[in-house]
Amino acid sequence: MNNHSQAILLLDDDPDFLTIGRSILESGGHRVIHATAVDEAWEYLRTEKPCLIITDLMMDALDAGFDFARRLKADERFRDIPVIILTGIASRRGYDFTPRSREELRSMEADAYLEKPLTADVLLGKVAELMAKREKDETP
Amino acid sequence: MSGESTRHVLVVDDERIIREGCRRVLERDGFQVVTSENSESALRLIDRRGRFCAALVDLKLPGMDGIEFIVRMRQVDEDIVPIVITGYASIETAIEATRKGAYSYVPKPFTPEELLLPVRQGVEKRALAIEARALREERERHLLDLAFERSRCRSVIQCMRDGVLVANREGNVVLRNEAAGAIFYPEGPAELPAPVSELRCPKLENLLTDTLSPQSGTIVLTTEIPIHKAVYMATASPVISDNGQSLGAVAVLRDITEWKKLEETKSVFVGMVAHEVKNPLAAIEGLLNVVLDDAAGGPAEERDLLRRALARAGALRCMVSELISLMAMDTGRFALRRTPCEIRGLIQEAVDACRDQAEQKSIELRLESGESPPTALLDRNAVLTVFSNLIDNAIKYSPSGTCVCVRIAWDKSFVRVAVQDQGIGMTAAEQRNVFDEFYRVKNESTRGIPGTGLGLTLARRIVEMHHGTIHLESTPGKGSRFTVTLPIQTEHMGPLSEGPPAPPRSRVT
Numbered sequence: 136m137n138n139h140s141q142a143i144l145l146l147d148d149d150p151d152f153l154t155i156g157r158s159i160l161e162s163g164g165h166r167v168i169h170a171t172a173v174d175e176a177w178e179y180l181r182t183e184k185p186c187l188i189i190t191d192l193m194m195d196a197l198d199a200g201f202d203f204a205r206r207l208k209a210d211e212r213f214r215d216i217p218v219i220i221l222t223g224i225a226s227r228r229g230y231d232f233t234p235r236s237r238e239e240l241r242s243m244e245a246d247a248y249l250e251k252p253l254t255a256d257v258l259l260g261k262v263a264e265l266m267a268k269r270e271k272d273e274t275p
Numbered sequence: 276m277s278g279e280s281t282r283h284v285l286v287v288d289d290e291r292i293i294r295e296g297c298r299r300v301l302e303r304d305g306f307q308v309v310t311s312e313n314s315e316s317a318l319r320l321i322d323r324r325g326r327f328c329a330a331l332v333d334l335k336l337p338g339m340d341g342i343e344f345i346v347r348m349r350q351v352d353e354d355i356v357p358i359v360i361t362g363y364a365s366i367e368t369a370i371e372a373t374r375k376g377a378y379s380y381v382p383k384p385f386t387p388e389e390l391l392l393p394v395r396q397g398v399e400k401r402a403l404a405i406e407a408r409a410l411r412e413e414r415e416r417h418l419l420d421l422a423f424e425r426s427r428c429r430s431v432i433q434c435m436r437d438g439v440l441v442a443n444r445e446g447n448v449v450l451r452n453e454a455a456g457a458i459f460y461p462e463g464p465a466e467l468p469a470p471v472s473e474l475r476c477p478k479l480e481n482l483l484t485d486t487l488s489p490q491s492g493t494i495v496l497t498t499e500i501p502i503h504k505a506v507y508m509a510t511a512s513p514v515i516s517d518n519g520q521s522l523g524a525v526a527v528l529r530d531i532t533e534w535k536k537l538e539e540t541k542s543v544f545v546g547m548v549a550h551e552v553k554n555p556l557a558a559i560e561g562l563l564n565v566v567l568d569d570a571a572g573g574p575a576e577e578r579d580l581l582r583r584a585l586a587r588a589g590a591l592r593c594m595v596s597e598l599i600s601l602m603a604m605d606t607g608r609f610a611l612r613r614t615p616c617e618i619r620g621l622i623q624e625a626v627d628a629c630r631d632q633a634e635q636k637s638i639e640l641r642l643e644s645g646e647s648p649p650t651a652l653l654d655r656n657a658v659l660t661v662f663s664n665l666i667d668n669a670i671k672y673s674p675s676g677t678c679v680c681v682r683i684a685w686d687k688s689f690v691r692v693a694v695q696d697q698g699i700g701m702t703a704a705e706q707r708n709v710f711d712e713f714y715r716v717k718n719e720s721t722r723g724i725p726g727t728g729l730g731l732t733l734a735r736r737i738v739e740m741h742h743g744t745i746h747l748e749s750t751p752g753k754g755s756r757f758t759v760t761l762p763i764q765t766e767h768m769g770p771l772s773e774g775p776p777a778p779p780r781s782r783v784t
Contacts (some may be wrong), residue, residue, distance in 0.1 A: 149554075155561035158580070162570030223554045242717050252560035255568040 141186035142166040143262070146176045146203070147221070148194040156175055156189060156221075163259040173203050185216060186269075188264060192222040201244070208244040215272075217246040217265040221253070280402075281328045284394065286310045287317040287344065288333040288360065293383070297331055297360075300387040301394065302714050314339035314347070324352045327437075328398045331381075331390075334368060336363040342375045349376050351489035354405060356397030360385070438507070438528035441514065444521065458502055458528060476502060479509055479526065486511040486524040495784060505532045515588060518596050547713045551728065555591040559584045597729040601712070604736050611654040611740055613764075618648040618683060618690050621655060625662035626681055637675045640666070644683035652764045657689065657737045661745075665694040665757050671724050672716075672755070673698035690763055695756040701749040709747065710735045 136251035143165050144157045150171065157167045168185065170176040171193065179185075188207065200220045207213040247261050282308045286297045291312070298308040309327070311317035314336050321327065330348060334341035345357045359372040361385040370379045378400070379393035405518040432439050438455030442448050447468035451459075457476050471480050478500045495512040511526040562584040571577040577676055603609035626642050662681075669679040677697035684691045701709060701716060708714045713728035715721070738745045741761050749755035 149558065151558040151562060151587060154580065154583065155558070155565050157570060158565045158570045158576070159568070162565075163570065217544070223557045251557040252564060254564050255570045271678075 140166075141184065142168045143189060144156070144176060144179060144185040145169045145189050146173065146194075146200075147170075147191040148172065149191070152221075152223075152251065154184060155268065156258070158268045159253060159255045160262070162255060163262065165262070173199060176203070184212070185263060187217050187219070188213075189219045191266050193238065200260050204244040217269055218244070219247040219249060219261060219265070220245040221249050221251055223251040280690065281325055282398075283309060283327045284305045284326045285317060285320060285330040286360050287312075287330065287341070289313060289335075289337055290333070293333070293360070297390065300390050303387075304391055304395070306394070313337050314341070314344035317344065318347055318351070321326060321348060321351045321355070324354070326352065326403055328403045328511060329356040329358060331358050331360050332357055332377075334372065335363065342372055342377075345372070345375050345377055346771065354401055356401050358393050358397060360390075365386065382496055387435060437530075438526075440479075440526045440528070441467070441523055442471050442487070442526070443523040444487060446484070446487065448474070449523070455528060457695050458505075458507070458556070461500075461503065475713070479528075482509055483524050485511050486526075487521070489521065499531070500528070501766055505530055506535050507531065544712065552591065555587045555594075558587045559591075562587070592632070597733050599730065600733055601626050604740070609740075611657060612664065613652040613654055616653045616655050616658070617650050618685070618692075619644055621653070621658060622662060622681060622683055622692060625659055625666055628659075629666045632667065633670050633679065636670060636673070637693055638670055639678040639681045640670070641678060642683075643680060645685075648683050649685055649690060649763050650675050651761060653741060653761065654737075658677070659743070661696070661734040661737050661759060662692065664734045665759070669694050669696035669757075672696065672721065677754075685763065689760050691758060691760050693756055693758040695754065697754040699754055700751040700753050701747075702751050706747055706749055709744075724765060768774065 143160055145153060145160065145167055146169070147153045147156065148171050152173065153169045157169055159246045162168045168179055168183070170179060176190075181231075188204075190203050192198065194200070202220070204218045204220060205217060207216065246265055249257060249261060282305060284301050285311075286294050286301075288294050288297070289312050294310040294312070298310060301308050309320055315338060317330075319595045330345075332341045332344055332348075334522075336344065339347070341359060341361070345359075348355055348357065356379075357377045358379045358381060359369075359377045360381045360383060361368065373673040378397045379391060380391055386401055398433060432450075432452045435452055436454055438458045439450075439452045440448055440455045441450040447470055449468045451467070452538070459476070471483050474480065478498060482496055482498055482500075486494075489499060495510060497508065497510045500507045500509050507528040508531045509526055509528050511524050513524050514522045518523050562580045566577050566580050571580055600609060615747050622644075623642060626640060630640060666679065666681065673679060679694075679697075680695045682693045682694075684693070697720065705716045709716070710731050712732045715728045735745050738759055738761065745757060746758045747755065748758075
């Protein structure tokens with residue numbers, strides 16, 4: 136497996152989900168930095184730029200993941216980092232965040248949207264896809 | 276009345292021969308005869324209405340004369356037919372007697388036929404008069420009943436809290452009660468009849484139109500209609516006459532706003548339960564997947580993941596059983612089983628159950644109590660749950676090296692148990708919500724602390740079922756103190772009723 140110099144930033148307020156994500160990513164040869172809160176993630180971003188960001192949707196706030204993704208995409212420095220949003224809930228209190236189309240996904244400012252529980256195949260597949268796409272975009 | 280068909284005739288004459296003569300003639304014709312020789316004793320014989328059908332009265336009687344007797348007799352029973360018999364026949368006395376109420380006049384001497392004819396005619400007339408009067412009374416009573424019935428119906432309809440509205444076949448509102456008026460005309464009443472379209476409620480208009488259409492037959496239609504921020508369940512049925520013709524439609528509007536709110540609260544709650552169940556299940560699945568995908572990294576890591584999965588499963592089972600208890604309380608199937616409980620022993624048991632947990636976090640767990648606390652009638656297991664939850668929370672939300680203190684205090688009627696920690700504390704807003712189902716304080720310092728969000732809800736419900744209270748004081752960064760006050764109830768005092776009615780499940784936010 137390829138060993139990227141850049142790490143993947145994993146953000147989830149549930150320690151078990153952090154462990155799951157980290158185990159899968161590390162088994163795929165990725166280096167993982169994890170954070171349990173958005174502030175912690177920003178702290179890390181001040182010093183290092185990850186190659187990919189995976190964030191849980193619902194943390195302190197109902198849509199903390201969306202907000203985080205929106206702020207990343209609004210920032211010159213992080214705009215090019217692919218973002219995967221994870222969620223344990225398809226719907227709560229009538230909200231259904233599952234994107235129905237590419238346009239909806241883009242409006243979420245996310246590059247992918249995955250539902251928990253995660254399997255190694257799905258997560259590693261999506262990570263590889265996004266990384267390949269990014270490399271292609273960067274090659275002039 | 277048996278008196279209506281009486282065949283008794285009263286004969287009042289001072290001459291015995293006349294009395295006996297009358298008796299013979301009348302008895303041959305099927306009458307029964309009672310005689311009297313003067314007015315006074317004759318009046319005493321008329322003991323009730325309907326006793327006699329006719330009276331043969333001599334005008335010249337000793338004491339009270341015949342005319343006076345007739346007047347007095349008619350005061351007792353106006354239906355007795357008075358027939359005057361007299362030997363002193365004259366036009367004047369005949370007129371006088373008739374004016375005083377005599378039906379007929381028989382001059383002496385008379386033949387049997389001359390006597391019988393007026394008696395028969397008089398008795399017949401009396402029967403007819405009584406029948407006519409009975410009919411008249413019957414009709415009047417019926418009218419009265421009818422009027423009463425109508426006003427009663429109107430009162431009942433007016434008093435109904437549901438809106439009632441009647442439309443005729445032409446689609447005009449011809450009747451509506453006050454409740455219906457309040458729904459459609461909050462500003463004041465409008466004239467009736469009025470076209471249904473004036474109600475400006477297309478859904479109700481359609482409902483009535485559908486009900487009035489000949490095809491709908493006797494079908495009852497129901498629909499939900501929102502009017503002025505309220506929601507009504509409208510039920511319309513055709514008004515069918517005795518001969519099967521459709522006369523119009525009647526709509527009943529029931530305010531189901533509160534019910535709808537409750538329904539929404541319930542579905543929000545079910546959604547929350549679903550989420551709270553799905554989340555740990557997803558964690559368990561994810562943890563197991565990592566192990567099965569050989570992504571854990573090694574046997575030690577695998578064991579760690581399995582242990583985590585087990586912990587999540589345990590917490591989930593705990594949440595589900597708390598949920599079952601709460602549901603049982605809501606539906607009244609949770610009955611307290613009270614036994615005399617020695618308070619100190621009970622609290623000690625709750626403290627001991629949390630001892631390991633406290634030691635792991637290096638938290639000092641202290642129990643303070645005066646000499647021999649009282650015994651109270653409590654559901655031991657339920658109260659144990661209350662204090663286990665409170666102490667467990669205190670430990671979970673406290674940093675290492677602090678102290679959790681449980682204090683027992685009491686007076687004659689109440690025992691007070693306070694669980695105090697030096698933990699992270701709560702803001703005022705958090706304190707307001709902390710007893711709500713699935714509410715969990717979420718911030719930097721609570722991250723990663725497991726919990727169901729049901730422990731305090733359950734604790735409060737159990738305390739309330741014991742007619743006690745649970746009180747919270749808390750300062751962010753300083754700590755929290757939960758104080759449970761329970762009435763000391765002994766067996767001598769007899770059982771209390773089984774707790775207050777269940778409060779609504781969840782808050783509508």
